[in-house]
Amino acid sequence: MVNAEKEVLIRIAKDDKSVLDALYKEYRDPFLNYFKRYALSEDAIKDLYQETMIAFYQNGVRGKLKDLSSSIKTYIFGIGKYKAIDMIRKQKKNAELLNVSDEFETIELDEKELTTEQQKLKRHFTQLGESCQKMLTMFYYRGLDISDIVEIGGYKDANSVKSHKSRCVKQLRSLVNKK
Amino acid sequence: MDKKTLIDKYIISELNKEEQVQFDQWMKEDEKFRNDVQFYSNLSVVAESHEKDVLSARLTKVEDKMGNKKKSLIRRVLLIVLGVLLLVAAFVGYRLDKMKNTPSGIYATHFEVYPNVYYPTTRGNGDLMTKAFMAYENGDYVAAADLLEERIKTSEAIELKFYQAMAYAGMGNLPLAIKNLENIRRFQSAYYDECLWYLGLFYLKLGNAPAAIDRFQTFYEVSDDAAKKKVAADAIRMLNAN
Structure with missing residues (x-):
């Protein structure tokens, strides 16, 4: 490469x-x-x-x-x-x-359809505000650690990130439990 | 390490051996922990799926833009081709218009061999006249001129001289055509007007402006053909202007 x-x-x-x-x-x-x-x-x-x-x-x-x-x-x-x-x-x-063999070898992916529970969670996820979606995406999709998120998200410190993340998770859980 | 942090590390696959042992133990013993692990694992899958939707919408826009760009490119090429064609057509039209106002242009636009209205060729008796006019009608002007010449040896009919002149003109021999027509012009025959018309055209083509003007002028005075008179008048104006 x-x-x-x-x-x-x-x-x-x-x-x-x-x-x-x-x-x-x-x-x-x-x-x-x-x-x-x-x-x-x-x-x-x-x-x-x-x-x-x-x-x-x-x-x-x-x-x-x-x-x-x-x-x-x-x-x-x-x-x-x-x-x-x-x-x-x-x-x-x-x-x-x-599946002919040529210069391109098949790359296997671990792809699964969303379960019913995941589909329900996704609906609630999309109801969150943009900042919460962004926070949870950085954490649970991109796998960034707290210090990275402080830097990328322009947060004051690690505690600000933790409390924001905590609020977002709580909000999501309450949306899930409401229904 | 607290349970929450341990789950977070599990989600991003960063548990070390010791943490993994602890994680497995809580998974066995603690139902709330198991539920939390399930929730955050699902959240990770959902966040990825949501991001996939975002990327999909983004790429759809890129694709649309590319498609539009290609369509717009094709449209632009078509417009350019159309524009070029219009320019060429305008140029050709302009050139043709200019050509119409030159001696060669007038000749090319208005000269055509006079049709055979003298000798019907349907008789089919194979005589000399039939052969001559069949050749004439078929555009074989060399043969027609020769056959008419043979016939003229025994009959000096003005009509024969006229059609022979047309045959000469048809084969491109304008001097011989003029010679015949000038001979005929001396007589007030049925072909008098036509003689003047063709003489005007032939002199025009050969660049003999004074003769062309004279023949056209006479034609203008004696003819009843309004369209041809207009051409004659235009030709005279053009020749005088030059």
Whole structure:
């Protein structure tokens, strides 16, 4: 991996979404062309690309790309292959036949549908104010520690972060328990 | 370490061995702890799912912008092509208009071989006249001129000289055509007006302005054909202006 790509991954780890926009534009046409070989409609391939880019980006934000040895493109296309095969399998077609070996190795993802309880929690999560959503996202999605959040969120100190987080969790719990 | 902190570390997969042991023990013994772990684990999944929605909306906007940009690019290219075509059409139109006002332009616009209204070729008897006018009608002006020449040897009919002149003009030999027409012009035949008209055009084409003006002028005075008279008048004006 070249230094420029390492820099890209560092920015993704910091949740710099402008990098996602740029990568989306950069790999869009090669991706759409490559996945024409799969028996998917043009719209399905576009959906596949969007999901692939999001999965790639979220892996980066959650620190799962720290040890990435391949190029970003190889990794993205690997996720794309995994998702394409999954998509075709759901359409009850013989997806394994399409898992041809080429320069892109399939990258497996641990993706699960939300449980009923999680869906309910998500509805309440979206009812929270923006600052609470942001706080809980930094903590439970990005996995940042208190000191990072103090710096990124512009908080006075660790105690301010802790009390804000505590209030947000309490608010969420009360929304859950209200229903 | 308190239970809350331990759960937070578990969520971000940062428990060390000792903490893991403690975590496992509380998971076995403490129901509230188990419920809290479940809640925060769910919260982690939900936060990720919510962020996925945010990213999806963001990329949809990027995609729309790219799509619009491509559409707008195609539209722009089409407009440019249309613009170029209009410019070319305007230029060609302008050139044609300019051409119409030149001697060559007037000749090209208004010269056409006089149609055969003299000798019907449907008789099909294969005689010399039929052959000559069939060649004439078929645009074989060289053959027509030769066959008419053969016929003229025995009959000096003005009509034959006129059609021979047309055949000469058709094959591009304007001097010979003029010679025939000037001969005919001396007689007040049914082809008098046409002779003047064609002579005007032929002299115009050959650059003989005084002769062209003279023939057109006479044509203008004797003809009843308003359209051709206008062309003759325009040609005279143009030649005088030059």
